[in-house]
Amino acid sequence: RDLVYPSDPTNQHRHRNQQTTSPIRVMTWNILAQALGEGKDSFVRCPLEALNWPERKCMILEEILTYRPDILCLQEVDHYYDTFQPILASLGYQSTFLPKPWSPCLDVPSNNGPDGCALFFRCARFSLLHTSHLRLSAMMLPTNQVAIVQTLRCRATGRGLCVAVTHLKARSGWERMRSAQGADLLHSLRAITSQPSGSHPGSEPVRRDEQGGGVEGLPVIVCGDFNAEPSEDVYGRFASSPLGLDSAYKLLSADGQSEPAYTTWKIRPSGECCSTLDYIWYSRRAFTVDTLLDIPTEEQIGPDRLPSYHYPSDHLSLICDVTFREPTDQAH
Ligand code: NDP
Ligand code: CA
Numbered sequence: 001r002d003l004v005y006p007s008d009p010t011n012q013h014r015h016r017n018q019q020t021t022s023p024i025r026v027m028t029w030n031i032l033a034q035a036l037g038e039g040k041d042s043f044v045r046c047p048l049e050a051l052n053w054p055e056r057k058c059m060i061l062e063e064i065l066t067y068r069p070d071i072l073c074l075q076e077v078d079h080y081y082d083t084f085q086p087i088l089a090s091l092g093y094q095s096t097f098l099p100k101p102w103s104p105c106l107d108v109p110s111n112n113g114p115d116g117c118a119l120f121f122r123c124a125r126f127s128l129l130h131t132s133h134l135r136l137s138a139m140m141l142p143t144n145q146v147a148i149v150q151t152l153r154c155r156a157t158g159r160g161l162c163v164a165v166t167h168l169k170a171r172s173g174w175e176r177m178r179s180a181q182g183a184d185l186l187h188s189l190r191a192i193t194s195q196p197s198g199s200h201p202g203s204e205p206v207r208r209d210e211q212g213g214g215v216e217g218l219p220v221i222v223c224g225d226f227n228a229e230p231s232e233d234v235y236g237r238f239a240s241s242p243l244g245l246d247s248a249y250k251l252l253s254a255d256g257q258s259e260p261a262y263t264t265w266k267i268r269p270s271g272e273c274c275s276t277l278d279y280i281w282y283s284r285r286a287f288t289v290d291t292l293l294d295i296p297t298e299e300q301i302g303p304d305r306l307p308s309y310h311y312p313s314d315h316l317s318l319i320c321d322v323t324f325r326e327p328t329d330q331a332h
Helices: 034-039 053-067 080-090 175-193 233-239 248-252
Strands: 024-030 071-077 093-099 116-122 126-138 141-154 160-167 220-225 245-247 264-268 271-275 278-283 287-293 318-324
Touching (some): 024 278, 053 080, 071 080, 071 160, 080 093, 080 116, 116 126, 116 141, 141 175, 175 220, 233 245, 233 278, 278 318
Parallel strands (some): 024 071
Antiparallel strands (some): 093 116, 126 141, 141 160, 245 278
16 A cells, blocks of 8 residues: 555645644554454454464554554554454554443453453654543443543654544444434544643643644544544544544545545445445644555455455554644645
């Protein structure tokens, strides 16, 4: 897969400005919980041997380490403590994990514990100011879905940002639940990003710029498996929220206006399921998108779709490089 430079007129400023730090590389991926892949998902065209954990974990790690993201947002993690946390810690990542309260993995015999979201960042690049572990609510009721929100400070520039990862309720018929969960997450993000940076005990102050914070609050990056096509309510909520978010992968399209045709593609007994469910949202006033990892073609994915011996999850990883706008840049 290639890193593509989107034809976004708003990022041309980059080449004029003297960037003193490299872009921030963000990766999000629903890596397919091992217990669900083996015990619940019924991928009818994927041989069980292709889901063998000792090999699949190497493929997942290889993909992560090929791109070495500064921020890594994973969903459906059911091997955090025995695999991802120790291995990525040895490679310079700090991380946190939040399991789903009633993970469906626990219904699978010989499971490895609950699945959940995990957020990793490179310690050389960021220091941690604050972590929120959220159980998402819908219509005031707690649900089985979670989100992690962290406030980070860029060591080189002192700039602050807020990063979130989530995995919303799956399946058709649950559109209103997803919309409500999205509203709850947006509400929490507004509260967290509007806090004065010094309010977290022991935290160093972060730099807030006109575009990068100030009255708008800290810049935000929200990643995850929203289990929702762009036509769904929850997508509209994020696209029109007061946080001023844009979806990075739209910039892969020729006109910069449409999402990729798919981020997951699998064959279940009920048939083929090819849909766009995964997103990287970013504060459009604070960041420009410099590069995106392209989406494999139908031919590259192959007739048996995902997962396979070549692709370890039924979801594709999304990666983008973002740069802080200079305070003098015009916001778009
Ligand atoms: P979701 O409906 O959000 O889905 C859970 C997982 O199933 C997701 O990772 C999803 O993957 C995957 N999935 C989606 N569609 C299918 C499909 N057609 N076939 C197989 N897997 C699919 O689950 P919830 O978090 O709401 O939990 C539901 C389950 O959790 C219940 O079935 C039950 O087993 C358990 N549970 C138990 C409770 C208890 O009291 N013991 C309470 C609540 C839940 P993706 O996101 O990639 O589509
Ligand atoms: Ca899944």
